Amino acid sequence: MKDISYSLFFAFLILLSGCKQKGEDKNYSPTEEISHQPTGPQYTARYDRTKPVEMIDVESAISTSSDVRLSEVASTIEYFQVGDDKYPVTDVVAVDGGFIALNQPKLYLYRQGQKRKRVGLKTKYGDWKDYISGNNLFYDKTTTKLYVLLKKLDPETGYSDKFIVELPPLDSVLARTHYLYADSLPNRYVLKNWAEIFTSEMYLRRFNYPGTGFDHGVTTFNLKNDTICNFYAGIDSFGIIKDDNFYNFTLYNTSYLYDNKPTFSATYCDTVYRLSDHQTIVPVYNIHLGKYKASATYVFNKGDKRNKAWVDDLKENPKGVFLKVHREGKSSKSGWLDNKNKENRDFPSEDYLMVYLKNKCQTKALPLKATGMINALDGGLPFWPDGQTDEYMYMIRPAKDLKQRIKLTGSPKQESLKKFLSDLPDNQNVMIVIK
Numbered sequence: 545m546k547d548i549s550y551s552l553f554f555a556f557l558i559l560l561s562g563c564k565q566k567g568e569d570k571n572y573s574p575t576e577e578i579s580h581q582p583t584g585p586q587y588t589a590r591y592d593r594t595k596p597v598e599m600i601d602v603e604s605a606i607s608t609s610s611d612v613r614l615s616e617v618a619s620t621i622e623y624f625q626v627g628d629d630k631y632p633v634t635d636v637v638a639v640d641g642g643f644i645a646l647n648q649p650k651l652y653l654y655r656q657g658q659k660r661k662r663v664g665l666k667t668k669y670g671d672w673k674d675y676i677s678g679n680n681l682f683y684d685k686t687t688t689k690l691y692v693l694l695k696k697l698d699p700e701t702g703y704s705d706k707f708i709v710e711l712p713p714l715d716s717v718l719a720r721t722h723y724l725y726a727d728s729l730p731n732r733y734v735l736k737n738w739a740e741i742f743t744s745e746m747y748l749r750r751f752n753y754p755g756t757g758f759d760h761g762v763t764t765f766n767l768k769n770d771t772i773c774n775f776y777a778g779i780d781s782f783g784i785i786k787d788d789n790f791y792n793f794t795l796y797n798t799s800y801l802y803d804n805k806p807t808f809s810a811t812y813c814d815t816v817y818r819l820s821d822h823q824t825i826v827p828v829y830n831i832h833l834g835k836y837k838a839s840a841t842y843v844f845n846k847g848d849k850r851n852k853a854w855v856d857d858l859k860e861n862p863k864g865v866f867l868k869v870h871r872e873g874k875s876s877k878s879g880w881l882d883n884k885n886k887e888n889r890d891f892p893s894e895d896y897l898m899v900y901l902k903n904k905c906q907t908k909a910l911p912l913k914a915t916g917m918i919n920a921l922d923g924g925l926p927f928w929p930d931g932q933t934d935e936y937m938y939m940i941r942p943a944k945d946l947k948q949r950i951k952l953t954g955s956p957k958q959e960s961l962k963k964f965l966s967d968l969p970d971n972q973n974v975m976i977v978i979k
Contacts, residue, residue: 587823603834759810
């Protein structure tokens, strides 16, 4: 009996020692991934229609032509050298006193009148998400932490794991003498799928109408992959879908953060929605296409898209909404059986730049050959946004474009621009920011 007691005592010591070693193991982190079973929707969507939806009248604007002055949508303009084409800028976020730009694969902080400073995340070019719309970066102004969306190839499956990593506060990152590696960061959130847009609290994914490729709405998740809410915000019902139905359609959608609120439109849906909180969706704009509209049902049932229009891109600042509108021209049909009468003959496709001026509730289409709004702020290049961050819009152009196309007149408005051009190396790209 005594031998058995000693055996139990030593077994207990060994077990206790093992637990202690795990707690003291330098390679063990309490924040490392713990198996988590994602939960279902935490909220039921609410639709807030208390405010009138603003109408962006594309139908009327598409047959007109009107110049828009940059001063109508902005009051300041700044210029930044952002490197050469070897590491192009693909994403920008506003931070206190400047901007962080992703010169894929490197992150840099740009401040007016100062040399750029490397943000110390170390990763490879292929680790960044290749995206059509959405964001790779998010900056939380409350905590001053930067969040980045990355992927990592799994050599066993050939697929990439997607994850969001949280960097320490910006000042501490900038003060580091050694690089941070994504795999070494404690707060690393593995996602079920790509995040189209994300914040420090959630990410958003689209879902399709069953049996089609058309957007039917979006689902939001927290960073643990728990479903927050499903928002139905797309097309009407198709009814019964035949298995042998062939359809040819163009997917187009856009999404962005406005005042840190996810904002999006769906393919063949003429409403732009915004999420005001975790369970509330608000229709903010109606894009009125009128006779140019092609509904999802029309396209699904093989309707001719000739002379139909849709929005390819959408951006927004406090003074305006900026749209790229495509009008389909030449029919996909060919041959002598085509309708040759004058009314239905083929014509070239056309792409329009349009601006909705919020204070005037007015939609203007720029002349077809225009590359942007007339720069009345300093006489620089015509401006059309490549991207947006907070209340800022930016576009990126080669230095040679600025040097060749900008005419210096001696105007006092051009003093800062003249100095910038005189110090501008020929091999640089330039980020032009308006507010």
